[in-house]
Amino acid sequence: MATELEFRAVSRRFAAHGKGGAVTAIEGLSFSLERGEFVAVLGPSGCGKSTLLGLAAGLDQPTSGLVLVEGQKVRGPNPRVAFMLQKDLLLPWRNLAGNIAFGLEAGDLPVDEKQARVQRELQRARLTDFAQAWPHQLSGGMRQRAALARTLAVDPGIILLDEPFSALDAQTKLTLRRSFAATIADAGVTALLITHDVGEAIAMADRVLVMSPRPGRIIETLTIDLPHRDDPLARSRDPRFGSLFDHLFEHLQHDDELVA
Amino acid sequence: MSLEAIEHTETTSSSPPRCESARLQDGAAIIAVAVLFVTAWQFVPPLLGIPRYIIPTFSQCMVEIPVMIAQDALFTQIFSSAWAALAGFVLGSLFGAACGYGLGLSPLFERVLAPYLLALQIAPKVAFAPLFIMWFGYNDLPKVLVTALIVFFPILVNVLQAMKTVDPDLVRLARAFSMRRAQIFWKVEFPASMPSLTAGLRIGATLAVIGVTVGELVGGNSGLGYLITYGEGQADTAMVFDAIILLTLLGIGLYGAVAALERRILHYLPRIAHS
Ligand SMILES: Nc1ncnc2c1ncn2[C@@H]1O[C@H](COP(=O)(O)OP(=O)(O)O)[C@@H](O)[C@H]1O
Ligand SMILES: [Mg+2]
Numbered sequence: 054m055a056t057e058l059e060f061r062a063v064s065r066r067f068a069a070h071g072k073g074g075a076v077t078a079i080e081g082l083s084f085s086l087e088r089g090e091f092v093a094v095l096g097p098s099g100c101g102k103s104t105l106l107g108l109a110a111g112l113d114q115p116t117s118g119l120v121l122v123e124g125q126k127v128r129g130p131n132p133r134v135a136f137m138l139q140k141d142l143l144l145p146w147r148n149l150a151g152n153i154a155f156g157l158e159a160g161d162l163p164v165d166e167k168q169a170r171v172q173r174e175l176q177r178a179r180l181t182d183f184a185q186a187w188p189h190q191l192s193g194g195m196r197q198r199a200a201l202a203r204t205l206a207v208d209p210g211i212i213l214l215d216e217p218f219s220a221l222d223a224q225t226k227l228t229l230r231r232s233f234a235a236t237i238a239d240a241g242v243t244a245l246l247i248t249h250d251v252g253e254a255i256a257m258a259d260r261v262l263v264m265s266p267r268p269g270r271i272i273e274t275l276t277i278d279l280p281h282r283d284d285p286l287a288r289s290r291d292p293r294f295g296s297l298f299d300h301l302f303e304h305l306q307h308d309d310e311l312v313a
Numbered sequence: 314m315s316l317e318a319i320e321h322t323e324t325t326s327s328s329p330p331r332c333e334s335a336r337l338q339d340g341a342a343i344i345a346v347a348v349l350f351v352t353a354w355q356f357v358p359p360l361l362g363i364p365r366y367i368i369p370t371f372s373q374c375m376v377e378i379p380v381m382i383a384q385d386a387l388f389t390q391i392f393s394s395a396w397a398a399l400a401g402f403v404l405g406s407l408f409g410a411a412c413g414y415g416l417g418l419s420p421l422f423e424r425v426l427a428p429y430l431l432a433l434q435i436a437p438k439v440a441f442a443p444l445f446i447m448w449f450g451y452n453d454l455p456k457v458l459v460t461a462l463i464v465f466f467p468i469l470v471n472v473l474q475a476m477k478t479v480d481p482d483l484v485r486l487a488r489a490f491s492m493r494r495a496q497i498f499w500k501v502e503f504p505a506s507m508p509s510l511t512a513g514l515r516i517g518a519t520l521a522v523i524g525v526t527v528g529e530l531v532g533g534n535s536g537l538g539y540l541i542t543y544g545e546g547q548a549d550t551a552m553v554f555d556a557i558i559l560l561t562l563l564g565i566g567l568y569g570a571v572a573a574l575e576r577r578i579l580h581y582l583p584r585i586a587h588s
Contacts, residue, residue: 110489130491142486146504146581156490158500189583207490 056124057243058109058134058211059085063118064268065104078104080268082118086211086243091282093246093254095301096264102247105269106213109245110136123210132160135204136213139220141196143188149199150175150184156207174202177236194225198232205236211243218253230257230285238283251301255294256285263304273304369551374558377551385540385552394525394536395563397453401460402521402567406514408461409468414506416469417476418498434470438463439527446532456528456536463524464517471513475506508582511575518571522564537563 060082067076079101086092096102107113108120111130120127122134135156143152150171157167175181178198188196197217204212217233218226234257237244248254254261255277263273277297281287288294351371358368365373381387416423441462445455479502487497529538537556544552 107485110485112485112489130489132491134489136486136489138482138486140480140482142480142483144483144501144504146507155487155500159487159490159492159496187581187583189581 055088056085057088057090057122058245059119059121059124060105060108061119061121063108063115063120065101065108065113066116077268079270081270084262084271084274086245088210088243089241091237091244091246091257091259093248093258093261094264095248095251095254095261095305096269097266097305098249100264100266101269102264103215106136106215106245106247109211109213110134132207133210134213135207135209135211136215137197137200137204137217139216141188141193141200143196143199143203145188148185148187149180149191152188152199153203153206156203160207170206170208174206177205177239178202178232192225193221194229194232197221197229198236201233201236205240205242209242211245212237214244214246216248217246219248219250226253227286233257234283234285251298251305252289253285254301255279255297256288257282261301263301273301275301366548366550369554374551374554377549377555381540381552381555385543387540390536390540391559391563393453394529394538394560395566397456397528397536398460398521398525398563398567401457401524402464402517404457405461405464405521406468406517409465409513409517410472410510412465413469413472414476414498414503417473417502417506423473430466430469434466438466439523442527442531445528451532451534453535455531456525456533456538459528460521460524463520467516467520468510468513471509471516472506475509476502479505507578511571511578514571515568515575518567519564521567522560526560 063082064080065078067078069075082101082105084092094102094105104113108115109122109127111122111127111134122131127134143149144155147155153171153174154167157170162170171184172181175184178201180195180199180202183191183195188199191199201212201217214233218229221229230253246254246257258277259282261273261275261277262271263275264270265272275297279288279291279293279297281291355371358370369377378387416426439459442455442459445458449455449458483501483505484497487501492500525536526538526541529536530542533539533542537560540556541553544550544556
């Protein structure tokens with residue numbers, strides 16, 4: 054299998070700002086994602102998860118170490134990598150189709166190819182009927198589906214998801230996880246999901262990386278050997294789910310005690 | 314002060330949609346207040362023995378209008394003020410917006426120029442009117458320039474503020490999609506600034522009339538502001554009243570036009586779409 058994304062001993066320090074001293078967000082972080090893999094990164098808040106996402110997206114450079122996408126050093130934003138956040142970041146002045154086309158406008162695809170991509174993603178997100186709707190007319194879950202559609206429209210090799218479900222209510226979270234799992238399986242992209250929800254990580258990922266509190270390092274890797282990666286609800290009913298949960302929860306518990 | 318007033322009217326006009334009958338009731342009440350006011354204006358000053366050169370009655374003001382049309386070329390004066398207000402407003406808005414976006418795009422310039430901008434903003438702009446007359450003479454240019462100068466700042470400040478408060482995550486998203494600086498400006502920052510820009514334009518519309526009035530008061534030989542000084546010289550209080558009323562109507566017209574433009578530009582905002 055080909056390695057899609059790799060972090061090699063990556064550290065990121067932020068220079069002192071005002072009163073606060075220099076902050077080491079992540080230190081000596083190493084991991085890799087194989088093509089088509091779905092990996093969840095689990096860690097307490099402030100451990101450098103979003104920093105990691107910025108490095109992978111090429112928006113930020115490591116202080117030391119190497120970030121590689123498809124074997125190439127990341128020097129800046131890269132059309133192979135796309136991300137979405139907890140905030141949907143839909144542009145309120147564009148309708149849904151316009152929002153999904155947003156990422157395509159940087160490149161020089163022919164117009165009909167852009168339109169075809171938008172149609173494809175509208176269909177995959179089951180939002181075709183809402184192509185002309187304004188973002189404010191949609192529910193939170195639909196808005197996140199639209200944000201994922203915008204992410205996938207650029208045909209990335211890797212998508213980075215920074216806590217995409219954490220602003221939603223419990224019910225919407227469950228449906229949206231299922232929708233995302235099916236969509237991502239269908240698109241066949243490599244996915245890196247950042248979360249602090251243990252159940253979510255197990256329900257959705259092939260592999261879970263646990264990060265320590267700041268400075269963030271990988272302290273545990275757990276392969277989730279459950280079927281139904283495209284159906285988190287079915288997975289969470291699996292009898293082995295509980296023991297995996299306990300195992301990961303232990304590690305996170307341990308971290309909280311360290312922080313306290 | 315004017316800002317507060319504008320904010321206030323805005324909140325009332327955008328309150329949750331109410332049923333048709335309530336709206337009719339409001340309309341009836343508003344008209345009733347107007348009738349009451351005009352009646353009081355007509356009958357109370359004479360009852361109190363106030364002479365017409367202090368407070369002319371409503372009918373005296375209305376009778377004065379055909380006289381002004383015949384003797385003082387009222388339509389030409391209205392046109393002169395309206396033209397100057399519009400020209401000054403457009404000029405000030407264009408420069409204000411251009412400077413706001415320019416400073417928003419270059420934080421270095423913004424930091425260096427911020428104290429000077431603040432000083433200029435505090436300086437009483439109307440005080441520049443005599444200076445402009447000394448420079449450019451007794452024509453329309455000084456009043457257009459005073460108007461532009463007054464309109465300039467609120468628009469600059471609003472646009473600059475909007476540029477500084479664009480969601481940084483939105484800019485990161487655009488950067489992650491490999492957008493160039495110019496693309497980020499036109500696709501994200503510029504449209505995101507629209508609500509602030511139109512709010513600035515609304516403030517500018519009310520200030521434009523002040524600029525024109527001051528320009529005409531100080532050294533005009535045309536316009537409604539000139540009629541105010543002329544009427545003052547003639548002790549023709551009704552003419553002063555009429556000129557003030559017409560200037561107010563001019564301001565309302567300009568404000569209404571800007572508000573209509575705003576509704577078109579911001580059609581995507583739920584607040585405005587539903588009202
Ligand atoms: N641009 C920055 N400048 C200074 N400190 C930063 C910056 N970005 C993140 N940090 C710090 O790095 C740490 C990790 O942040 P982040 O990656 O956002 O954590 P997480 O997403 O896991 O909650 C935090 O302590 C944060 O304060
Ligand atoms: Mg974060």
